Amino acid sequence: MATTISLRIEFGGGLELLFSNERRHTITIPSVVPSDNNTKPPLDPSSNEVETKLADVEYLIYHLRDHLLQERAELFMENNTVRPGILVLINDTDWELEGEGEYVLKDNDEIVFISTLHGG
Amino acid sequence: MFANQVGQNTTNPSLCIKCKVNTGRIVVRHAVYCKECFPALLGSKVKRSLDSHINTKSETSRKKSLKASGNLLIGFSGGLGSTVLLDLISKIYLSSRTEIESEGNKQRGGKDHPRNEPVWKEASVCYVEISAGFPGMKDRTDKIRLLVEEKYPALQLIPLRLENAFDRTWWDKVGRNVTSDATADVTSEDLFLSTISDDFTPDPIHKLRTYISALPTHTAIASATRILTRLLLLHTARFTQSSHLLLGTSLTSLSITLISSISQGGGFSVREEAQEEWNPGSSGAIRLVRPLQEITMKECSMWAWWNDLQVIGKEAYPGSKLGIGALTKDFIVGLERDYPSTVSTIARTCAKLAPKVSAGGICVLCERPLQPGVQEWKSRISIRATTESPVDPPSLLQSLTPYLCYSCHTTLTSRSSKAVSNSASTSLPLPMWTSAHLLDYSSSTTDSIDVEIQEDVKEAGADVWLTRKVGADEMKKATGDFLLE
Numbered sequence: 001m002a003t004t005i006s007l008r009i010e011f012g013g014g015l016e017l018l019f020s021n022e023r024r025h026t027i028t029i030p031s032v033v034p035s036d037n038n039t040k041p042p043l044d045p046s047s048n049e050v051e052t053k054l055a056d057v058e059y060l061i062y063h064l065r066d067h068l069l070q071e072r073a074e075l076f077m078e079n080n081t082v083r084p085g086i087l088v089l090i091n092d093t094d095w096e097l098e099g100e101g102e103y104v105l106k107d108n109d110e111i112v113f114i115s116t117l118h119g120g
Numbered sequence: 121m122f123a124n125q126v127g128q129n130t131t132n133p134s135l136c137i138k139c140k141v142n143t144g145r146i147v148v149r150h151a152v153y154c155k156e157c158f159p160a161l162l163g164s165k166v167k168r169s170l171d172s173h174i175n176t177k178s179e180t181s182r183k184k185s186l187k188a189s190g191n192l193l194i195g196f197s198g199g200l201g202s203t204v205l206l207d208l209i210s211k212i213y214l215s216s217r218t219e220i221e222s223e224g225n226k227q228r229g230g231k232d233h234p235r236n237e238p239v240w241k242e243a244s245v246c247y248v249e250i251s252a253g254f255p256g257m258k259d260r261t262d263k264i265r266l267l268v269e270e271k272y273p274a275l276q277l278i279p280l281r282l283e284n285a286f287d288r289t290w291w292d293k294v295g296r297n298v299t300s301d302a303t304a305d306v307t308s309e310d311l312f313l314s315t316i317s318d319d320f321t322p323d324p325i326h327k328l329r330t331y332i333s334a335l336p337t338h339t340a341i342a343s344a345t346r347i348l349t350r351l352l353l354l355h356t357a358r359f360t361q362s363s364h365l366l367l368g369t370s371l372t373s374l375s376i377t378l379i380s381s382i383s384q385g386g387g388f389s390v391r392e393e394a395q396e397e398w399n400p401g402s403s404g405a406i407r408l409v410r411p412l413q414e415i416t417m418k419e420c421s422m423w424a425w426w427n428d429l430q431v432i433g434k435e436a437y438p439g440s441k442l443g444i445g446a447l448t449k450d451f452i453v454g455l456e457r458d459y460p461s462t463v464s465t466i467a468r469t470c471a472k473l474a475p476k477v478s479a480g481g482i483c484v485l486c487e488r489p490l491q492p493g494v495q496e497w498k499s500r501i502s503i504r505a506t507t508e509s510p511v512d513p514p515s516l517l518q519s520l521t522p523y524l525c526y527s528c529h530t531t532l533t534s535r536s537s538k539a540v541s542n543s544a545s546t547s548l549p550l551p552m553w554t555s556a557h558l559l560d561y562s563s564s565t566t567d568s569i570d571v572e573i574q575e576d577v578k579e580a581g582a583d584v585w586l587t588r589k590v591g592a593d594e595m596k597k598a599t600g601d602f603l604l605e
Contacts, residue, residue, distance in 0.1 A: 013200065013421060013431060013433075085453040085457075087418055089425070093146075094144075094146045096147040097146075116418060116420070
């Protein structure tokens with residue numbers, strides 16, 4: 001199994017303003033990640049003490065907050081998930097049909113985050 | 121919610137509930153739809169909300185074609201709801217006209233067939249720019265104009281500005297009766313009126329800013345902006361001879377507005393939040409319809425995404441996140457995620473509500489139904505003044521309070537412990553339509569009503585009470601004999 005996976009990320013509905021005003025991003029994340037969603041690399045990579053899981057959307061949200069978000073994290077995340085009013089699409093499908101945060105990411109998946117609160 | 125919990129298909133929960141063939145792509149209140157069935161879902165919801173309001177009389181025969189008595193005006197803010205509304209209305213109701221124009225006479229049934237007649241003769245889009253009221257905000261009229269011209273060339277854009285509400289030139293242009301500018305004193309619950317002489321009339325932007333700075337709370341500012349925008353749109357609809365004004369209020373936005381409006385004392389006009397018929401008097405009634413009122417914000421967002429619609433968005437003005445409306449929005453949006461059906465329950469429940477008594481006229485500020493006797497009730501249940509207000513010159517004509525609905529009166533007078541206004545302004549300039557209504561009242565209605573009431577009271581052998589504002593000296597003189605030295 002590859003140690004990293006590549007993902008296409010897109011922001012819409014004004015959410016891109018929090019991410020350097022760039023709508024499209026391509027990121028690479030580890031395929032196996034800490035279960036506590038810690039996105040900082042461990043000091044000792046050989047250490048087996050950290051519990052791990054396959055990279056899922058929940059981890060991706062933490063990753064985006066810690067590595068891509070430029071400002072105002074409270075507008076993106078709330079209570080360990082995306083803020084209410086943000087629609088998440090996994091490969092153009094509502095994430096509610098894919099298991100929401102528990103969806104295990106695959107190489108070349110496209111994840112879209114759209115804010116529904118940009119006016120209306 | 122997980123894949124095995126959603127959907128009503130017992131065999132395969134991820135199959136579209138409608139075609140039962142394609143894999144579902146969106147979950148709408150526990151029901152799964154595919155990308156192909158989704159447009160039909162939204163189309164049917166829009167038609168269900170709008171069709172029954174198009175013809176002047178609701179038809180008993182479903183076969184009768186749709187024909188409005190006037191033109192169409194679509195309110196456009198650049199936000200998600202109005203962007204989706206503009207797209208859906210132009211696709212469902214206006215596209216056939218564009219096709220007819222471009223394809224000649226190829227339409228089914230011939231060019232004179234009623235089916236091929238446009239529902240509205242002409243359609244326009246109206247945008248109200250609010251930036252002048254809030255220093256530092258960007259004017260987005262050009263952005264809006266570009267979008268409408270590029271995407272909807274058949275529609276005419278009418279750009280308005282929030283300050284038009286205080287602009288006599290605009291008022292003359294929309295063809296209303298000439299009026300003089302009036303102001304109300306916000307330091308008193310009675311909102312005593314005075315008129316501004318024609319020699320000294322500040323410019324509309326100055327009046328708008330004075331109006332906003334004289335409002336007591338962030339909630340009042342948000343509410344006033346909504347009222348001014350709505351009335352500007354309605355008067356423009358009348359000017360464009362429109363029979364219908366459409367707004368892009370989604371189900372989520374409607375639920376937010378309903379709860380927020382009721383919490384601000386707007387319970388009497390709860391029905392008007394969903395759909396209203398505005399009667400400007402001289403011409404026919406204009407129907408304000410919200411065709412997206414069965415469509416959630418999530419569906420709007422998905423439609424905009426799949427159709428590659430550009431959502432310009434609404435810029436927040438300073439303090440806009442602090443009012444009751446913004447707090448209600450946070451609450452309802454959170455509720456919609458955790459309990460998707462509850463939001464529609466709010467709208468459905470409110471649709472069953474109706475006031476117990478009929479309206480006693482219309483509010484001069486928001487032009488919505490006025491609940492009779494509300495001020496008497498309010499005077500019994502609330503403390504009317506906490507500080508002594510300055511004595512006004514005897515030239516004051518009358519009080520604005522009796523002509524305001526409970527909600528508007530509360531908006532103008534209810535102060536919070538955290539005062540928002542740092543301005544010393546106590547004089548509230550009134551919108552043109554309010555001044556016009558007051559002029560009408562003072563010239564005819566009130567005098568006759570007062571006389572009638574006084575005569576009734578005399579007949580009943582009761583005392584005639586007259587409410588007027590008195591100065592401290594006069595009060596002392598009247599009560600002096602009863603005071604202990």
